[in-house]
Amino acid sequence: MTTLVNTPVPTAAPTVRTLVRPGILPAPGARLWVAACPVSHLVPGRGVAVLLPAGAQAALFLLPTGMIYAVDNLDPYAGAAVISRGLTGDRSGEPTVASPLHKQVFSLRTGAALDDPEVSLPTYAVRVQHGEVRIGLPLP
Amino acid sequence: MSTTPENSAATCTRTVVVVGHGMVGHRFVEALRSRDTESTWKVVVLSEEAEAAYDRVGLSSYVGAWDRSALALAGNTYGGDALVDLRLGTRADRVDRDARTVTTSAGDVVAYDALVLATGSHPFVPPVPGHDSAGCFVYRTLDDLDGIRTAAEAAIERAHAEGREANGLVVGGGLLGLEAANALRLLGLTPHVVEFAPRLMPLQVDDGGGAVLEGLISSLGVQVHTGAGTSSIAAQDDDRLAVELSDGTALLTDLVVFSAGVRPSDAVARTAGLAVGERGGVVTDLACRTSDENVWAVGEVAAVEGRSYGLVAPGYTMAEVVADRLLGGEATFPGADLSTKLKLLGVDVASFGDAMATTPGALEIVHTDATKGTYAKVVVSDDARTLLGGILVGDASAYTTLKAYVGREVPGDPGALVSPAGAELGADALPDDAVICSCNNVTKGSICGAIAEGACDLAAIKGCTTAGTTCGGCLPTVKRLLVDSGVELSKALCEHFEQSRAELFEIVASTGIRTFSGLLARYGTGTGCEICKPTVASILASTSSDHVLDGEQAALQDSNDHFLANIQKNGTYSVVPRMPGGEVTAEQLITIGQVAQDFGLYVKVTGGQRIDLFGARVEQLPAIWQRLVDVGMESGQAYGKSLRTVKSCVGSSWCRYGVQDSVGMAVDLEHRYRGLRSPHKIKFGVSGCARECAEARGKDVGVIATDKGWNLYVCGNGGQTPAHARLLASDLDDETLVRYIDRFLMFYVRTADRLQRTAPWLDALEGGLEHLRAVVCEDSLGIADDLEAAMARHVEGYEDEWKAVLDDPVKLSRFVSFVNAPEEADPTVAFDETGPRKVPVLLGLPTVRENV
Ligand SMILES: Cc1cc2nc3c(=O)[nH]c(=O)nc-3n(C[C@H](O)[C@H](O)[C@H](O)COP(=O)(O)OP(=O)(O)OC[C@H]3O[C@@H](n4cnc5c(N)ncnc54)[C@H](O)[C@@H]3O)c2cc1C
Ligand code: SF4
Numbered sequence: 004m005t006t007l008v009n010t011p012v013p014t015a016a017p018t019v020r021t022l023v024r025p026g027i028l029p030a031p032g033a034r035l036w037v038a039a040c041p042v043s044h045l046v047p048g049r050g051v052a053v054l055l056p057a058g059a060q061a062a063l064f065l066l067p068t069g070m071i072y073a074v075d076n077l078d079p080y081a082g083a084a085v086i087s088r089g090l091t092g093d094r095s096g097e098p099t100v101a102s103p104l105h106k107q108v109f110s111l112r113t114g115a116a117l118d119d120p121e122v123s124l125p126t127y128a129v130r131v132q133h134g135e136v137r138i139g140l141p142l143p
Numbered sequence: 144m145s146t147t148p149e150n151s152a153a154t155c156t157r158t159v160v161v162v163g164h165g166m167v168g169h170r171f172v173e174a175l176r177s178r179d180t181e182s183t184w185k186v187v188v189l190s191e192e193a194e195a196a197y198d199r200v201g202l203s204s205y206v207g208a209w210d211r212s213a214l215a216l217a218g219n220t221y222g223g224d225a226l227v228d229l230r231l232g233t234r235a236d237r238v239d240r241d242a243r244t245v246t247t248s249a250g251d252v253v254a255y256d257a258l259v260l261a262t263g264s265h266p267f268v269p270p271v272p273g274h275d276s277a278g279c280f281v282y283r284t285l286d287d288l289d290g291i292r293t294a295a296e297a298a299i300e301r302a303h304a305e306g307r308e309a310n311g312l313v314v315g316g317g318l319l320g321l322e323a324a325n326a327l328r329l330l331g332l333t334p335h336v337v338e339f340a341p342r343l344m345p346l347q348v349d350d351g352g353g354a355v356l357e358g359l360i361s362s363l364g365v366q367v368h369t370g371a372g373t374s375s376i377a378a379q380d381d382d383r384l385a386v387e388l389s390d391g392t393a394l395l396t397d398l399v400v401f402s403a404g405v406r407p408s409d410a411v412a413r414t415a416g417l418a419v420g421e422r423g424g425v426v427t428d429l430a431c432r433t434s435d436e437n438v439w440a441v442g443e444v445a446a447v448e449g450r451s452y453g454l455v456a457p458g459y460t461m462a463e464v465v466a467d468r469l470l471g472g473e474a475t476f477p478g479a480d481l482s483t484k485l486k487l488l489g490v491d492v493a494s495f496g497d498a499m500a501t502t503p504g505a506l507e508i509v510h511t512d513a514t515k516g517t518y519a520k521v522v523v524s525d526d527a528r529t530l531l532g533g534i535l536v537g538d539a540s541a542y543t544t545l546k547a548y549v550g551r552e553v554p555g556d557p558g559a560l561v562s563p564a565g566a567e568l569g570a571d572a573l574p575d576d577a578v579i580c581s582c583n584n585v586t587k588g589s590i591c592g593a594i595a596e597g598a599c600d601l602a603a604i605k606g607c608t609t610a611g612t613t614c615g616g617c618l619p620t621v622k623r624l625l626v627d628s629g630v631e632l633s634k635a636l637c638e639h640f641e642q643s644r645a646e647l648f649e650i651v652a653s654t655g656i657r658t659f660s661g662l663l664a665r666y667g668t669g670t671g672c673e674i675c676k677p678t679v680a681s682i683l684a685s686t687s688s689d690h691v692l693d694g695e696q697a698a699l700q701d702s703n704d705h706f707l708a709n710i711q712k713n714g715t716y717s718v719v720p721r722m723p724g725g726e727v728t729a730e731q732l733i734t735i736g737q738v739a740q741d742f743g744l745y746v747k748v749t750g751g752q753r754i755d756l757f758g759a760r761v762e763q764l765p766a767i768w769q770r771l772v773d774v775g776m777e778s779g780q781a782y783g784k785s786l787r788t789v790k791s792c793v794g795s796s797w798c799r800y801g802v803q804d805s806v807g808m809a810v811d812l813e814h815r816y817r818g819l820r821s822p823h824k825i826k827f828g829v830s831g832c833a834r835e836c837a838e839a840r841g842k843d844v845g846v847i848a849t850d851k852g853w854n855l856y857v858c859g860n861g862g863q864t865p866a867h868a869r870l871l872a873s874d875l876d877d878e879t880l881v882r883y884i885d886r887f888l889m890f891y892v893r894t895a896d897r898l899q900r901t902a903p904w905l906d907a908l909e910g911g912l913e914h915l916r917a918v919v920c921e922d923s924l925g926i927a928d929d930l931e932a933a934m935a936r937h938v939e940g941y942e943d944e945w946k947a948v949l950d951d952p953v954k955l956s957r958f959v960s961f962v963n964a965p966e967e968a969d970p971t972v973a974f975d976e977t978g979p980r981k982v983p984v985l986l987g988l989p990t991v992r993e994n995v
Contacts, residue, residue, distance in 0.1 A: 048698030092672030101673035103702030
């Protein structure tokens, strides 16, 4: 099988944007910081999937506002790892992502499904260091 | 994927001294270090505690595990960061503001350019006689808990020998007091809680809530004494403590824990002459700057504009503000929401907004259920219209809904908000997350979402949301939502745009705005959502021939358009190459077969006369497309709201009945309109004679051969609500046929609503079919040239979307499984091939009921 993709490509000069800020404050607790990608690799408004240790995966989003959020990539409704491919936006100011499968809307800040109090996505701490986005995992 | 320790070293010019290494002090250092990319600040941290910053909020979890490292905050020793000098076990004793130095308990003098006070607070110990006896503790640090543990274990041994129960007494029945009581319980003591106020948690709940809480807590084995102060404590000969309460009660206890509130640790600030608040705390402005411009205060020690915050989140915000300020920013402290919802000893307690009804004229409405042990109160404004706050004890499930109401007008009788029948009320004013159907937990948002997606009667809503399918009690509310939405639905696209899709189309066409952000800035609000983004993307695509993944547009596309393939239930994609009119060459067919074999794809022939390949992972898509493009195939746009297929019968070239070349016409039409983005999908059919083997009248555009030319039918569809296409014009020659279709399609693209197919669009069109015929065939609006020109531009600009991606390294780079492991197959994707056909296997989920 040929592989013709997947070499990281230098993206066009990033558009002027405000200070990039991790949107989920690291909750207390020791953590392991997993390198995701350079901030410049992210497309504002879009997500990417990040592989975490032990097969877990996060959906990482940069919003046009400069905020960065990470939630779990697994859609709890569908049982498929698709959240990173959802559309972002806001609902009354709350930053959101909608599942690409059945369009349930989740808060990027808290992970909560906005129409279903019972359901929420786990969230991850995010930080940007030296232009590199990292995702924080609680240490086992 | 890699993990790295933090490293840095560079030239720095200024020094910031941080006093206190608690949660907020640590957060400040982290924030400063991660943002100070030029390394302009050197940091010295003075920590009185010997333990580097740990999770004080989670202090109670130390009980039982007794593992300090489990509470350590991430990166709390700054290993490898040469710019942070952390001095543990070193107190700041004195600050000289003129010389800008700090003298430490180790005798060092440290110079600073900026000083950040993060000294937190300490427990208040009421000055009752005997408060300093052995066996008296506070509950704030790891060391405190170690002390309590040692005393408790000794007490249990003693009590055991004496054949009695060991007990402990907590002074203070607030949030922390109850946590301490629970810790004592976990240690094996019988806890007593003494609270001076007439109720437990006096800051969070009122008398009524406190009474219910007391009942629930007592039933867990905690002895509660409210409305009583502690008068004296006296050590006994047997190492126990005799405690006398103000109500005359005398208790013998093995140990005492004070949890009677905290006081800001502002001693250093006071002696340095900084302004402090009436109730303690270093006074700052909204930038967290103290009365000395080089000194800042954050966390529990700060009194921002005179107000102290006893929670960690506001402290974190302050830390971010000061880090920003030190780097030249302008951040200010925005205030904090002090609403709380917690489970204490397994009991739900929530308070939000003005829970104590301190607003002048505020009214309280209470609902208590003694048998269930629940208490609910709402506070409303003096005119009983606006919700101000509330308290929930025992069952806090309404917390989210009620909190959403704070500051809003309450529909109808506000008492109904806490009555069990609350959900029946004023559906129009309810927030989206309000649960309408409580049997199946369906929210207003889901129901309105279903209506917006086209559910137009109760049956449809029941079908797609399950609302009202159990007890049916909510059906009147659902019905009201349905009626109400009829009005709303007619216009605003979503909460971000008041305009309808058609209006937005006109705006884009007339203003020439070519970006979503530009349109939003001038005509909308917020940042957009999953409704308006794809709609605008579609409008932008219909009005130009830019690639759908160009620039900002990439972020607007629905997942299908973003990956130019159809997402399937396990997150893999199906790939459909275009086969105009259902024609395919042998070479192409062979390639499709080989691709399916090489990538293990499931193959199915579609109803639109083409072939669907299922189960491709994101990172496989480009390789698959490359093989198809190499044999002259292109994207079939099966993923888009755009032209799908032009189905055809074999027609006059082979069929003995055929009167026109239906295949030739179908291929021409498909080539002409391929790639046209539209409000919904568009399907065509072309039949070679009136026998109608292509089922063209079930399509948006149906073309049926006559012996004089073609009949044109429009606005039909199959699917959920089938509609037969209606005759628009008869016996057209090829050229007129194409001209009419150009006009028809562009008119639809311009004026239809989002996700409105041609049949409902025609139904809603004023003047109906007659009007449409006048516009298309007689140019009654004088826009025919415009419509044709727009279509000519589309035809001219068409480009295969797959090929465009293959030719563009930046676009191509997005087709990866993981950004940090681009070629790693998603481990959650699996298939079952043991049955008659390959099917995706989901992850032991869904764990939740699908409600869409
Ligand atoms: C049991 C418990 C449960 C809690 N639960 C919650 C909760 O659920 N939610 C919530 O939001 N908050 C909770 N809190 C409150 C929260 O822990 C505090 O708001 C937060 O820790 C404040 O952080 P800080 O850095 O301002 O102060 P602290 O964490 O108190 O840190 C201040 C540090 O400064 C040190 N220090 C003081 N003076 C000096 C000096 N002169 N020199 C050097 N060092 C000095 C102190 O020893 C201390 O280590 C809880 C607190 C406790 C005790
Ligand atoms: S529609 Fe007419 S021309 Fe076409 S296959 Fe059927 S009978 Fe033949």
